Amino acid sequence: MREFFLLASALALASCQEAPQPDAPPQAPTPPPLATESGSAETTAPTGGARQVTEETDTFVFDYSYPQAAGDQPELAKWLDNQLQERRDALALSAARDKEEARDNGFPFNKYSSNTEWEVVADLPGWLSLSAEISTYTGGAHPNYGFDSMVWDEERNIPLEPIAFFTSPDALDAVLGQELCDQLNEERAKRRGEPVQEGSDDLFDACVAISEPNLLLGSSGGQKFDRIGVKIAPYIAGPWVEGSYEFTFSMTPEMLETVRPEYREIFAVGK
Structure with missing residues (x-):
């Protein structure tokens, strides 16, 4: 999909940890997982297949949501959940890094933010057309925002650009x-x-x-x-x-x- 924002992330999944070697290069910090316990900074509001995630820490505010029509399709929900995790992790890493850099240079730091809201454009037999408004703030005078769009092919379980x-x-x-x-x-x-x-x-x-x-x-x-x-x-x-x-x-x-x-x-x- 063509997006206004390009958010990169490195998400490492492992079942165990190896002892670091003496000559191993330094590793980037791993962002904490999404909080899920009651009373945490994250709130998830499931309504049928819909999902809404909100998380706020001392460095960032993250929001991501998609509608029931998308969540009711398991492969599409998985695709959106992967995107959710990637965007959240990228935001957490950049916010932590830039806050530390701002502190070292004596500059104030304002919380970073990312908000993605998917909506249904058209729900046809075999096809689901979606659009998203995406806003981010990573310092500067104001947030930036743009759009994303895609059509989900329900037979092949793949996203297509319009x-x-x-x-x-x-x-x-x-x-x-x-x-x-x-x-x-x-x-x-x-x-x-x-x-x-x-x-x-x-x-x-x-x-x-x-x-x-x-x-x-x-x-x-x-x-x-x-x-x-x-x-x-x-x-x-x-x-x-x-x-x-x-x-x-x-x-x-x-x-x-x-x-x-x-x-x-x-x-x-x-x-």
Whole structure:
């Protein structure tokens, strides 16, 4: 999936520990496991297959949630739980390291944070389309946020990027790009109080290619994908103060022609 944030982690699982060798290189600290005891900093609120995890320590605040429709599918729940653990561990390690560095250099340290919230976009027979809003804070003037999206193939138990359903980003951009640009410029003008200058050298006045934002596959009737959502995070189409941009487009015959043949039967022209 195309994500606004790239969070790396090293998660080591072992059934036993070996005695360290004298010449062994120093190991990175292992983050503590998610707390699960009653009264701990973490709270898990299971409602059916849904999951919501909140953990707060002296260095970070971590939130991660996904809906029942996702949790009711064991392989998808496992995939999301693995992502949850990786993001939590990466946050814990970076927060601990940077807090120590800030202390050594006499700088104040504000708690880091990570929040991921998955939601259902469309639940079709054999397919579950999801989107997530992700926000992080790792120092600086304000948090950053962006989006993620995916479609779960229930038959193969694998996640797919929405753009993977089309022959290529360029093919979809050729039929949708100008309409996206027109609607984006119309919304930019409302927020800025002036129209976008044609031919401007400002990157925040440029059109946004389909490959840049997050795409979402939606459905008006719950049987076929007949809508395409576009979520554009800050700094892609405008400065931070303008916020994100979101648009929804009904599938047209021209868009349908760009769908890969093997997926054509699960798409339809929007009404």
